[in-house]
Amino acid sequence: MTRILVIGAAGNTGRPIAEGLTAEGFTVRTATRDTRPPVAAAAEHVRFDWADPSTHAAALEGVDRMYVLAPGLVEDPSTLMIPVLERALAGGVRRVVLLSASAVAEGGPGLGQVHHFLRTHAPEWSVLQPSWFMQNFISPVHHHHAGLQRDGVLVTATGHGRVGFVDAGDIAAVGVRALADAASHDTAHVITGPQALGYDDVAAILSRVTGRPVRHVHATPEEAQRHLQATGMPEAYARFLTLLDTSIRDGAEDRVTDTVLRVTGRAPRDFESFARAQGNLWH
Numbered sequence: 001m002t003r004i005l006v007i008g009a010a011g012n013t014g015r016p017i018a019e020g021l022t023a024e025g026f027t028v029r030t031a032t033r034d035t036r037p038p039v040a041a042a043a044e045h046v047r048f049d050w051a052d053p054s055t056h057a058a059a060l061e062g063v064d065r066m067y068v069l070a071p072g073l074v075e076d077p078s079t080l081m082i083p084v085l086e087r088a089l090a091g092g093v094r095r096v097v098l099l100s101a102s103a104v105a106e107g108g109p110g111l112g113q114v115h116h117f118l119r120t121h122a123p124e125w126s127v128l129q130p131s132w133f134m135q136n137f138i139s140p141v142h143h144h145h146a147g148l149q150r151d152g153v154l155v156t157a158t159g160h161g162r163v164g165f166v167d168a169g170d171i172a173a174v175g176v177r178a179l180a181d182a183a184s185h186d187t188a189h190v191i192t193g194p195q196a197l198g199y200d201d202v203a204a205i206l207s208r209v210t211g212r213p214v215r216h217v218h219a220t221p222e223e224a225q226r227h228l229q230a231t232g233m234p235e236a237y238a239r240f241l242t243l244l245d246t247s248i249r250d251g252a253e254d255r256v257t258d259t260v261l262r263v264t265g266r267a268p269r270d271f272e273s274f275a276r277a278q279g280n281l282w283h
């Protein structure tokens with residue numbers, strides 16, 4: 001029986017991955033920083049914190065494959081993640097699937113180091129490199145939430161740059177195949193939705209769907225960073241996100257890929273369908 005550890009199992013991708021693998025008959029061990037299991041049907045649950053080594057042994061015991069994503073708001077997650085992954089591989093884990101991002105190249109800082117480590121050390125591996133999540137516009141913990149809810153504004157330094165926004169459910173569907181398929185994919189999957197949209201387009205769709213005016217404020221990088229810090233975000237992380245905004249402005253995310261259709265056999269969801277399916281946004 002293959003046992004699969006799913007880290008971040010209460011999150012946007014971890015939860016549907018844990019549910020999907022459980023439905024396919026795998027023994028799924030969910031891991032979160034909470035003692036309460038997030039997925040009732042999953043076989044096992046452990047408390048796991050990248051930053052708390054006392055939680056690592058029980059999480060890794062008897063595991064064959066694992067899904068990993070970074071600890072939140074950490075500038076360089078590789079220093080916490082690579083020692084745990086070394087321990088996992090030494091203990092018999094064969095396959096690791098990492099959630100990285102389209103904006104992070106293999107070998108680059110942070111998750112780029114983890115990507116490189118897995119490609120060169122794990123017997124079986126895949127790296128999910130999604131573009132920006134559609135969930136960013138609805139999640140109550142995302143930095144866009146307060147501005148959308150309070151003032152109907154999206155503040156970015158992305159200008160007219162476009163992004164292949166993707167539903168986290170479609171990312172998870174690719175992740176389920178990377179974890180479940182008998183043959184490991186051993187590749188990096190760049191994952192997008194079906195269209196590249198600017199934040200002006202997103203604002204127009206959100207206005208249409210909610211019946212409430214939503215506006216994209218074209219901020220300078222300095223204004224965007226100040227706006228992020230005003231939400232309580234640490235300065236270094238706000239600087240990093242602003243840098244990503246300017247790379248979107250310069251065209252880095254203006255692409256769509258066929259990964260979701262090719263790997264899962266079904267087309268990815270478009271942004272308007274996603275927004276309509278949410279019901280009452282920002283309440």
Ligand SMILES: NC(=O)c1ccc[n+]([C@@H]2O[C@H](COP(=O)([O-])OP(=O)(O)OC[C@H]3O[C@@H](n4cnc5c(N)ncnc54)[C@H](OP(=O)(O)O)[C@@H]3O)[C@@H](O)[C@H]2O)c1
Nearest residue numbers: 008010011012032033049050070071072100101131132133
């Ligand atoms: N949002 C985007 O547009 C986007 C785009 C590309 C890539 N990504 C990648 O997606 C990841 C975040 O996804 P998300 O925004 O959808 O968030 P999410 O998966 O819904 O939530 C973050 C998860 O990380 C877990 N976590 C945070 N700190 C942890 C720690 N110290 N130890 C163990 N688990 C920890 C949390 O688990 P608990 O249940 O324990 O709190 C939570 O489940 C990031 O790695 C990011 O690079 C995001």
